[in-house]
Amino acid sequence: MEIAVISGKGGTGKSSVSSAFATLSEIIVLADCDVDAANLYLIFNPENEEEQVYAGGQKAVIDYSLCDNCRVCQDYCRFDAISVVNGKTVISGILCDGCKLCSRICPENAIKMIVENKSRMFSGSFRNGKMVYGRLAPGEENSGKLVNLVREKAKQISLKNGLNTIIIDGPPGIGCPVISSVTGVDKVVIVTEPTISGLNDLKRVLEITSKFSLNTWVIINKFNLNPDMSNRIESYCNNCDIKIAGKLPFEPKVVEAMINCKSITEWAPESHFTKEIISAYKIITNE
Ligand code: SF4
Ligand code: SF4
Numbered sequence: 001m002e003i004a005v006i007s008g009k010g011g012t013g014k015s016s017v018s019s020a021f022a023t024l025s026e027i028i029v030l031a032d033c034d035v036d037a038a039n040l041y042l043i044f045n046p047e048n049e050e051e052q053v054y055a056g057g058q059k060a061v062i063d064y065s066l067c068d069n070c071r072v073c074q075d076y077c078r079f080d081a082i083s084v085v086n087g088k089t090v091i092s093g094i095l096c097d098g099c100k101l102c103s104r105i106c107p108e109n110a111i112k113m114i115v116e117n118k119s120r121m122f123s124g125s126f127r128n129g130k131m132v133y134g135r136l137a138p139g140e141e142n143s144g145k146l147v148n149l150v151r152e153k154a155k156q157i158s159l160k161n162g163l164n165t166i167i168i169d170g171p172p173g174i175g176c177p178v179i180s181s182v183t184g185v186d187k188v189v190i191v192t193e194p195t196i197s198g199l200n201d202l203k204r205v206l207e208i209t210s211k212f213s214l215n216t217w218v219i220i221n222k223f224n225l226n227p228d229m230s231n232r233i234e235s236y237c238n239n240c241d242i243k244i245a246g247k248l249p250f251e252p253k254v255v256e257a258m259i260n261c262k263s264i265t266e267w268a269p270e271s272h273f274t275k276e277i278i279s280a281y282k283i284i285t286n287e
């Protein structure tokens with residue numbers, strides 16, 4: 001069973017929920033698919049057993065032995081990746097989108113495309129099972145493709161080790177890597193917070209999960225900080241036939257747990273937050 005935990009935006013507590021789900025009693029496979037900002041490895045400090053290079057795309061580079069500084073490439077680059085610095089034409093590795101146009105139009109054939117290979121996928125063991133995570137290098141592209149690789153690897157590991165549950169920590173937002181994180185999963189959990197933007201982001205994510213007909217639950221984090229808004233979110237979900245799996249209270253120990261490289265269920269097993277998380281997990285997995 002694959003359970004994906006996602007959120008409409010960052011900072012809602014998605015990783016706190018994922019890490020808590022990952023450290024309940026069952027031994028699981030944890031897939032950190034938030035490849036642009038993977039962070040669960042910081043909490044779980046996994047023992048990496050395999051490291052794979054991920055070619056995230058291509059970047060343009062200038063061969064200065066051929067370049068005559070005509071600046072034609074600068075005029076054509078739609079991504080403003082080419083500029084002139086101290087009289088020399090240079091390409092920004094961060095801004096270059098890898099579209100290859102400059103390499104085609106350079107009159108001196110001075111621009112080559114090189115494969116970016118600084119991104120990595122790691123797999124190994126952590127204290128409650130197996131873990132896979134991707135780390136996309138700054139400026140590298142195709143995070144959705146890396147998410148697919150992480151999920152594929154997690155499935156292989158789950159089959160090989162007879163582990164039935166895969167917890168996916170998905171990226172925030174509604175972009176391509178989110179879609180890659182949820183397509184074909186058994187269950188999706190959306191973590192939201194009781195604010196106007198929390199509700200608006202939730203609506204946008206629900207459009208995705210309903211488009212893919214995914215079995216979806218919502219968890220409202222820090223619900224007691226704004227009970228009115230929390231009620232609005234609940235009403236909205238009820239009207240759309242979306243199930244609320246749990247309402248988590250504001251809990252300062254969540255941050256303490258992260259600082260101490262623990263999930264909240266490990267750090268504060270007797271807290272109300274932990275009890276609610278356990279209850280939410282049971283609701284999600286038993287249905
Ligand atoms: S188009 Fe080619 S020759 Fe002209 S500045 Fe760009 S790299 Fe150099
Ligand atoms: S490959 Fe495309 S984005 Fe990159 S520098 Fe060339 S024209 Fe600009």
